[in-house]
Structures are given as structure tokens and as C-alpha cells.
Amino acid sequence: MRKKIIITGGTGRFGQLLRKIKTKYIVFFPTKKELDILNSNKIEKYFNKKKPNFVIHLAGLSRPMNIHNTNINKSIDLNIIGTANITKACSRKKIKLIYLSTNYVYQGTKGNYKETDPVKPINSYAWSKLGGEASVQLYKNSLILRTCMTEKPFVHKKAFVDAKTSFLYQDEVAKILFKLINKKGIINVGGKSQYIFDFAKKDNKKVKKIYLKKMKNFPKDSSINSSKLKSLIKIK
Ligand SMILES: NC(=O)c1ccc[n+]([C@@H]2O[C@H](COP(=O)([O-])OP(=O)(O)OC[C@H]3O[C@@H](n4cnc5c(N)ncnc54)[C@H](OP(=O)(O)O)[C@@H]3O)[C@@H](O)[C@H]2O)c1
Known part of the structure; x- marks a missing residue:
């Protein structure tokens, strides 16, 4: 029987790209109305209806970055409480959970961060x-992907000449995501x-140069070491 996946936040930028990927799984992309991550009853009902084997949790709040300083309630609700609600529902039903996190959980000073390095976020x-x-860490039937990705084409008008990272385009991450879901x-x-x-x-030939001294709280080197990923699957 084909296994089933629910993707929360499937209407978002990355979710739209995942919809284009051909996979052996049956994949559901509920809207916020069908599965509101702040409403535990709705989560439970949707899980009962679809009986998924996996949940890929994308829903949350990312941009604009400053909203995590100006509206901390929304940031806490969507990214912390919403994720905790999804984790609790997955644990009750013994569903494998995959959570999209970020490379920005590392301090962003020395670069080449491994999964075993300490975390020290640089922004809200x-x-x-x-x-x-x-919360995901408390549930052992889970996978956390600390992802360093950006939209294609590069969306910003300016880019740092003196800050390093290890971007993949979102469509490249979409291509490999389903290959990772059995990992923990x-x-x-x-x-x-x-x-x-x-x-x-x-x-983007028109992109302009910008320097770190112009920006507060931007990491000098947030690059990550992806050798574990490369040992598991082929990427360029
Ligand atoms: N973008 C990146 O480059 C990047 C890098 C690393 C990690 N990530 C992580 O990857 C995930 C997806 O990123 P993205 O760029 O696709 O984000 P996005 O475009 O902001 O999408 C967020 C999604 O969450 C949904 N959502 C918001 N509130 C919800 C609620 N209460 N219940 C259910 N769904 C809700 C939104 O639905 P509506 O549109 O209907 O509000 C939307 O579908 C995020 O968790 C992000 O932190 C992204």
C-alpha cells in the first residue's frame, strides 16, 4: 500500500515547489483552514481522516524577519506552540515527523557547522x-532538517560580499526532501x-554589493557542513 504524507504549510513558497515533485507517496497539502496548527482539535481530526505515515511540518512564520521582534506573540504561536501542537499529535498517533528548521540556529561566526555543534541563534x-x-527533539520518531535555502532567482537586490553561507535553491531541496523522510x-x-x-x-547579474557593517544581527559565516547529508544521498 502507498504510504501517505501530510504537508503542513503546503500553500507556502517551499510547499508550492514540493507539489511539483513526483513521488511514490500519496501527499496531502491541507490549507490553513483544513489544518490550523494552532487548533489541536483540527489537527487531530485531519490526522484521523487521512491516517498519514509521515507529517512534513513546514507551516509557520518566517518573513518579514523583523516580525519576530515586533510581534513576538505571533512568532511564539506559529513557530513554537504550533510546532509543539503538531509534535504532540504525531506522538499520540505514532506518526513520523519531519521538521524544517534553519541553519541560523548555529551561531554564525566560524562556519562549517556540524549537526553536533552547539546552537546559539543570532536572531529572533x-x-x-x-x-x-x-519539542520535536522530545519525540524520537522525528527528523529535523537544518536547512540553508533561498528562493530562485535570488530575490534580494543586494547581497553580502563579506558574509558566507551555504545556500541551496529551494527547488534543489524540494528534489531531495522525500528521499530523507525515513531518516531520524x-x-x-x-x-x-x-x-x-x-x-x-x-x-542575478544586477545584484548589488552590501557589507556586514550596514546590518545588525547578520551572521558572518553561517555555512553548514552537509557531509552527513552527502553520505545519505547524492546532491551536487
Ligand atoms: N524560505 C527559506 O528559504 C527557508 C529556509 C530554512 C527553513 N525554512 C522553513 O521552511 C518552512 C517553509 O518555508 P516557506 O518559505 O515556504 O514559508 P512561507 O512561504 O512563509 O509559508 C508558510 C506556510 O505556513 C502556513 N501557515 C501560517 N499559519 C498557519 C496556521 N496557523 N496553520 C497552518 N498553516 C499555517 C501559511 O499558510 P497561509 O499562506 O495560508 O498563511 C503558509 O502555507 C518554514 O518553516 C521555514 O521556517 C525556510
Whole structure:
């Protein structure tokens, strides 16, 4: 029998890309109305109806980044409490949970972060995602993907010439996600380490240079070590 996956936040930017991927699984993309992560009864009802083997949890709050400073209630509700609600429902029904976290949970000073390195978020968004990770960590039938990805084409007008990271485009992550869902624990998901400007200019010749001194709370080197990922599946 084909296994079933529920994807929360499937109407978001990354969820839209996942819809295009051909997979052997039966995949459901509930809207916020069908599955509100802040409403435990609705979560339970939807899970009872679909009887999934996996939940890929994407729903939450990301942009604009400053909203995690100006509206902390929303950030706490969606990224921490919403993720805890999903984790509790998965644990009650023994459903495998996959949570999309971020490389920004690492401190972002030395780069090349491994899954075993300590975490120390550099901004409020990353704290809210780490808050989500905390509940997922309590449930052992789970996988946390610390993802370093961005939209294609590069969306920003300016890119840092003096800050490094290890971006993959969202469509590249979409292609590998279903291959990882049987794994457990934490996996970094990123590409090679490079200056953000060098990454951006490859497909956006008009991108302008910007320097770290112009921005507060931006990590100098948030690149991650993805050798664990590469040992599990083939990526470029
Ligand atoms: N974007 C990146 O490059 C990146 C990098 C690393 C990790 N991530 C993580 O990957 C995930 C997906 O990112 P994204 O860029 O696709 O985010 P996004 O475009 O902001 O999508 C968020 C999704 O969550 C849904 N949502 C909001 N409140 C909800 C609720 N109460 N109940 C159910 N669904 C709700 C939204 O639905 P509505 O549109 O109907 O509000 C939307 O579908 C996020 O968890 C993000 O933190 C993203």
C-alpha cells in the first residue's frame, strides 16, 4: 500500500515547489483552514481522516524577519506552540515527523557547522525555530532538517560580499526532501560554502554589493557542513 504524507504549510513558497515533485507517496497539502496548527482539535481530526505515515511540518512564520521582534506573540504561536501542537499529535498517533528548521540556529561566526555543534541563534527568527526544534527533539520518531535555502532567482537586490553561507535553491531541496523522510535525528541541508554575493550574482547579474557593517544581527559565516547529508544521498 502507498504510504501517505501530510504537508503542513503546503500553500507556502517551499510547499508550492514540493507539489511539483513526483513521488511514490500519496501527499496531502491541507490549507490553513483544513489544518490550523494552532487548533489541536483540527489537527487531530485531519490526522484521523487521512491516517498519514509521515507529517512534513513546514507551516509557520518566517518573513518579514523583523516580525519576530515586533510581534513576538505571533512568532511564539506559529513557530513554537504550533510546532509543539503538531509534535504532540504525531506522538499520540505514532506518526513520523519531519521538521524544517534553519541553519541560523548555529551561531554564525566560524562556519562549517556540524549537526553536533552547539546552537546559539543570532536572531529572533532563529530562536523561534529552535523553540520549535525543542519539542520535536522530545519525540524520537522525528527528523529535523537544518536547512540553508533561498528562493530562485535570488530575490534580494543586494547581497553580502563579506558574509558566507551555504545556500541551496529551494527547488534543489524540494528534489531531495522525500528521499530523507525515513531518516531520524538532525541533518544539515545545504550547498557549498561561499560568499552570498558570489552565489547571488550567478543568476542575478544586477545584484548589488552590501557589507556586514550596514546590518545588525547578520551572521558572518553561517555555512553548514552537509557531509552527513552527502553520505545519505547524492546532491551536487
Ligand atoms: N524560505 C527559506 O528559504 C527557508 C529556509 C530554512 C527553513 N525554512 C522553513 O521552511 C518552512 C517553509 O518555508 P516557506 O518559505 O515556504 O514559508 P512561507 O512561504 O512563509 O509559508 C508558510 C506556510 O505556513 C502556513 N501557515 C501560517 N499559519 C498557519 C496556521 N496557523 N496553520 C497552518 N498553516 C499555517 C501559511 O499558510 P497561509 O499562506 O495560508 O498563511 C503558509 O502555507 C518554514 O518553516 C521555514 O521556517 C525556510
